[in-house]
Amino acid sequence: MTTTVIIIIFLAIFATSLHNARGATMEPCLESMKTASLPDLPYAYDALEPAISEEIMRLHHQKHHQTYVTQYNKALNSLRSAMADGDHSSVVKLQSLIKFNGGGHVNHAIFWKNLAPIHEGGGKPPHDPLSSAIDAHFGSLEGLIQKMNAEGAAVQGSGWVWFGLDRELKRLVVETTANQDPLVTKGSHLVPLIGIDVWEHAYYPQYKNARAEYLKNIWTVINWKYASDVFEKHTRDLDIN
Amino acid sequence: MATSSAVTANYVLKPPPFALDALEPHMSKQTLEFHWGKHHRAYVDNLKKQVLGTELEGKPLEHIIHSTYNNGELLPAFNNAAQAWNHEFFWESMKPGGGGKPTGELLALLERDFTSYEKFYEEFNAAAATQFGAGWAWLAYANDKLKVVKTPNAVNPLVLGSFPLLTIDVWEHAYYLDFQNRRPDYIKTFMTNLVSWEAVSARLEAAKAASSSSS
DSSP: HHHHHHHHHHHHHHHHHHHHHHHSSTTTTTTOOOOOOOOOSSOOOTTTTTTSSSHHIIIIIIIIIHHHHHHHHHHHHHHHEEEHTHHHOOOOOOOOHHHHHHHHHHHHHHHHHOOOGGGGGTTOOOOHHHHHHHHHHHSHHHHHHHHHHHHHHHHOEEEEOOOOOOOOTEEHHHHEEEOOOOOGGOOOOOEEEEEEEOOOTHHHHHHHHHHHHHHHHHGGGGOOHHHHHHHHHHHHOOOOO | OOOOHHHHHHHHOOOOOOOOOTTTTSHHHHHHHHIIIIIIHHHHHHHHHHHTTTTTTOOOOOHHHHHHHGGGGGTHHHHHHHHHHHHHHHTTOOTOOOSSSOOOOHHHHHHHHHHHHHHHHHHHHHHHHHOOOSSEEEEETTTEEEEEEEEEETTGGGGGGOOOOOOEEEEETHHHHHTOHHHHHHHHHHHHHHHOHHHHHHHHHHHHHHHHHHO
């Protein structure tokens, strides 16, 4: 009797997972995949003015980020089929599309949280422990900002400049990545605290070629509270100063 | 500080072969003012500063491009040098009232190497649309064959051993003011309304002559 109940329960779970699996494939080996979706902005499109215009925020969120999400999901679907077919050469071929579009989604999802309207704390300097850690590694908050701006301005083509925590080496770093490569591509132990998009679409309608001006102004809306929260979460178990 | 005219003459910001508003409405005057007047100008000015006092000073632009490409391990001056070259090549790839299908020998060669103009268009369009981030799409000539190439950032076919014949700039600054994120619309407008097939044909003749003289 108990065995029958167990079998029935198992079959019910099995049938449910098949029912939940997206697409027409009936491959029980593949888990149902959760696709990406465009996160809402935590503030109005015009809330970051004058540092970042409403026009840019609309295009950046509704067009660029949305396109990364759409293309990433498309690539994931193709990947699922390729995996189901055992088409390994397609699986490998899809990696660059996944890295580019998935990276674009991941990076922008962080970016919207890195920004905040001034009346919601945007631009307000960080408190301890992050503040002391910044002073220890960069001399001062100004020192960090100058380094970020210099490296951000020097990115050739498209990319990001990052302020991150190296969990392994227990220190703060400034790094840049090309295109939509996430920070982890520079080291699996790196955690992004602040990322600044230096693709031209991030500033062009408002600043045109003056990327340095964009970098100078964005600090008025940088959300240090988010960076502090992430820093504290990852250093709770580390001995870092 | 005295600089000889021979030094600066090598790296000149040549104006496009048309007025800045001549490509309207397909490419706006505002775009040309920024793209040529700011971006291209900066590449030229920064290149001059970068090579001053180095062994690259006074060398022809193509020489600088080849030596700073350094087999893919890019040296600092590559970006400015190649971008200076690429942009001049880009302006000369366009003309008012341009676009559409080429004729004559160029069309015959496109049909030979791509089976049809439409197939070439498809391939060129795909290259331009799928270059991640900043870069260029090219029609190039090598080993007596036409091919489509896409390159990242400042890289161009010169350093890949082929003769560039046509290019489209797909850095966002090339199209953002007119098309925002809509790169496919920009590519279509370029192909339909801007390409100077005369320039492409002239370059093809030069490439063939250079190929046969070196073989």
